[in-house]
Amino acid sequence: MVCDGNEAAAWGVALSRPDVVAVYPITPQSSLAEYISQFVADGIIQADLMDVEGEHSVLSVLHGACLAGARTFTATCGQGLAFMFEPYFRTPPLRLPIVMSIVTRDGITPQCVWGGQQDAMTVREVGWVHMYCETAQEVLDTIVMAYKIAEHRDIMLPVNVNHDGNYLSYGVEKVVLPDQEEVDDFLGEKNINWHVALDPERPMSVDPLTGGAEGSGPALFVRYRKGSCKAMQNALRVIQEVHEEWEKRFGRSYAPLVEEYRLEDAKYAIVTIGSMTGAGKDAVDLARESGEKVGLIKIKTVRPFPVQTLRQALSKVKAIGVVDRSVSFGWNCGPMYQELLSTLYLLDERIPAISFIGGLAGADIRIEHFNRAIETTAKALRGEEFSEPIWLNEKD
């Protein structure tokens, strides 16, 4: 079929057979919410659809449903995500395997309803697994995989499947629908609340108050925080396994953590994330044609951050240019640049890295912008210093 990313996401949800869904519309997620509602009405999704009055209630309702054993789904972005932040914040430590699409949108001030990644990037530290998709097909596939990842016994963490607002949400391309039976077999038996439940048959107190500093509080906290961190580290392994199984069953492969493009003999590379990658690869091909030894590294999984996999990729090059679609205010650079800097610490030698920020408020990151990024990174390779981030759409 031919559809956009939002519809593809809705099909991914349908295939995963959720029990309870709750959505509240917000641009550019709105059509996803509408497809979910339509699918429920048409019986394509056989779930209870909770019509609530706002995103705060959306996620709160799903907490309850999840604790009662339901497989759940929701989607939001931007201000909706902001409104959802209170329950969003406690979902990972509660170990609820909720799957949520963030149809990434830029920050709302200055007033903006267009695509970016500020919303999802800002909340990357809350404890949800974060994966960024490049195509509508990847959105569909990753949502189904997300359930297997979230509900894996070694993980039990909520998962965000992120896709770029406007470009992927409304961008239309050919999408293949996986076979339902195969998906059922892939996902296996549902077992959502074996570990924490609101269930009269297994009475327990869910998330009671911990003791203060004089009591058991700190030790408990350390125990549970370590548990969360362990789960995140397990996710590095499980995400790879799930993607490998997906390829075996459905014939489509995606680099689960980090993708390397023409990196084997590259002297330098640009780093991308999400839908901008397409133009990036085209620009790399163009540069290669004129003799430049450049490659591309794409990050799919941002949380857990694939430090070791990235380190291996980075050790092949001598300079990098990181293209971010959002801003790290405190560091005067892009967020992925910040994380890459940390990763570079693990390399045997220090290599130059430049921060590029582009695509804010729905701006295009075109092949021309990538050409500039490639040329500038080549300069860094030859020793030129760049201490300030380069804002790609400044003069557009």
Place this chain on the structure above:
Amino acid sequence: MRRQAREPFDESTIPNDLCPIATERIDLKTGDWRAERPVVDRDKCVKCATCWLYCPTQCIQEKPTWFEANLEICKGCGICADECPHHAIMMVEETEE
């Protein structure tokens, strides 16, 4: 145009990269968006002001013996034609001029 009661804030007194404010008004010529325009039969119009009341963009203007839409703003929604109790307004296809 009604005169502004108070002068807008002088934005040159703050850096231009500080905070998103605006002090200059640009009238969006939404009349450009129109596919049909309302045409008033001035003999039928009794100035009951129903069209003025219902217009979603408040672009209906009072004339000596009739009301009519300000075509720079009018988006051609047709509500005025629909609501006029005297059927004095007709929606006519916009020309390509």
Place this chain on the structure above:
Amino acid sequence: MYEIRIHGRGGQGAVLASKILAKALVEEGKFVKAIPSFGFERRGAPVSAFLRVNDKLIRQTTNIYNPNFILCIDPTLPRAVDIFSGMRAKGVWVQATKKSLDQLQVPESVSKVGLCDAFGIALDVFGRTITNSVMLGAFAKTTGLVSLKSLHKGMETVAFRDAALDKNIQALQRGFEETSVFELDREEGS
């Protein structure tokens, strides 16, 4: 690879048209990537859709700045928006209009023009000026890039909001039949 830019106004179905066209081209074995560009999301505001067509996978997901084809489904839009911005030489322009060729300003970059009174046909078929299906027919006639049969197929699986499938097929057919196509003499290198 072809780059098609569709111009319209919110509410006329420009974005849906790009989706139908995408489906039709995929039906014919092509690879397609179509993205819309929203300004203000309301009826009447100018809207664009960008569609890339190729025989192999299209990776870049960006707007189109140098189109080969311009499809404008609203007759009043050319005076409000520069629909020809960045157009490549030997471009094709398909326009919804009542006017004749000599009444229009055709830029040098355009070497083929398709004209169709889409408003007239749409008012006839739907009673409203929703021109997307009509102009898809006009596009097929002018460019020959896609067949009516594939466009039919594309329409079968979209959710039309304002009218049933048969009316849209009718509009498509009329758009195809009632489009005049003109080849213009352009100097080499112009």
